[in-house]
Amino acid sequence: MSTPTFPDWSPQVDENARILIVGASGGIGRALVSMLRKGPACTIGAHRNSTPEPVATEDGPQTILDLQQGLHSDDDCRALVEFFSDAAGGIDGLVVLSGFIGRGEHWRDLSGEQWEQSVQANLNIPFFLARAAMERMESGTILLTGTESALHGGSPTSLPYGVSKRGTECLVQGLAREGAARGVTVNGVRMGYIKSGAHERWLGKSPEDMKKRAEMVLLKRGGEPEEAAA
Numbered sequence: 081m082s083t084p085t086f087p088d089w090s091p092q093v094d095e096n097a098r099i100l101i102v103g104a105s106g107g108i109g110r111a112l113v114s115m116l117r118k119g120p121a122c123t124i125g126a127h128r129n130s131t132p133e134p135v136a137t138e139d140g141p142q143t144i145l146d147l148q149q150g151l152h153s154d155d156d157c158r159a160l161v162e163f164f165s166d167a168a169g170g171i172d173g174l175v176v177l178s179g180f181i182g183r184g185e186h187w188r189d190l191s192g193e194q195w196e197q198s199v200q201a202n203l204n205i206p207f208f209l210a211r212a213a214m215e216r217m218e219s220g221t222i223l224l225t226g227t228e229s230a231l232h233g234g235s236p237t238s239l240p241y242g243v244s245k246r247g248t249e250c251l252v253q254g255l256a257r258e259g260a261a262r263g264v265t266v267n268g269v270r271m272g273y274i275k276s277g278a279h280e281r282w283l284g285k286s287p288e289d290m291k292k293r294a295e296m297v298l299l300k301r302g303g304e305p306e307e308a309a310a
C-alpha cells in the first residue's frame with residue numbers, strides 16, 4: 081500500500097512553552113520532536129535512554145535540551161523533571177513516550193524479574209514522571225500512552241505490557257481528576273499499531289510479520305509515527 085499523504089499539521093503549542101518529551105529517541109518521539117520544530121519558539125526537553133546521539137540539534141527557533149537518563153526509580157524520574165524544569169524555567173508539558181514490550185516470552189515462562197521490569201517501565205515510571213511534573217506545573221498538560229491491545233488482554237507474549245498500559249489508563253483518569261482543579265489536564269492516547277520500528281526492535285519482527293499485523297487494521301496499514309505525533 082502506498083504511503084498516505086498527510087494534512088499540514090501545525091503543532092498546537094503556545095510560544096515559549098516548555099515541553100519535556102520522555103522517550104524522544106523512539107520512533108514516535110522523533111516524529112514529535114520534528115513536528116514541534118515546525119512550530120513556534122519553545123523549549124523542548126528531548127529525553128533519550130540508551131541512544132548514544134542527541135535526538136535533535138539546534139537549528140530552529142526552539143531551544144533543545146538534550147537529556148540522557150535511564151529511568152529506573154522514582155528518584156530518577158524526579159531528577160529528570162526537576163533538571164528540565166530548572167533549566168527551562170518551568171514546565172508546561174510532559175509527554176511520556178518511554179516504554180518497551182519485552183523480549184516476547186509467553187507469560188508462562190516469564191521470570192518475576194521480567195514481569196517487574198515491564199511493569200516498572202510501562203506503569204511505574206509514567207506515574208513517577210507524571211507526579212513529579214504535576215508538583216512543578218502551575219498549569220499545563222500531561223500526556224501518557226496506552227495501547228489498543230490492552231483492551232483485549234494483550235497477547236500471551238505481551239501480558240505485563242498490556243496490564244501496565246491498561247493501568248496507565250486508570251492513572252490518566254485519577255490524575256486528571258486531581259489536575260483539573262489546578263489547570264493541569266491529563267490525557268491518554270490509546271494507539272493501535274504504529275510503524276515506529278518498535279516491534280522489530282523489541283520483538284525481532286520481520287517485514288512479513290508486520291505486513292500480517294497491518295492486515296489486522298481496518299485501513300490495512302500501520303499508523304505512521306507522524307500521525308501518532310499529531
Ligand SMILES: NC(=O)c1ccc[n+]([C@@H]2O[C@H](COP(=O)([O-])OP(=O)(O)OC[C@H]3O[C@@H](n4cnc5c(N)ncnc54)[C@H](OP(=O)(O)O)[C@@H]3O)[C@@H](O)[C@H]2O)c1
Nearest residue numbers: 103105106107108129130131151178179227273274276278
Ligand atoms: N508503536 C506502536 O505500535 C505503539 C502502540 C501503542 C502504544 N505505543 C507506546 O507509545 C510509546 C512510544 O512508542 P514507540 O513505538 O515510539 O517506541 P520505541 O520506538 O520503542 O521508543 C521507546 C522509547 O522509550 C525509551 N526507553 C525504553 N526503556 C527505557 C528506560 N528504562 N528508561 C527510559 N527510557 C526508556 C527508549 O529510549 P532509548 O531508545 O534511547 O533506549 C525510546 O525513546 C511507548 O510507550 C509505546 O509503548 C506504541
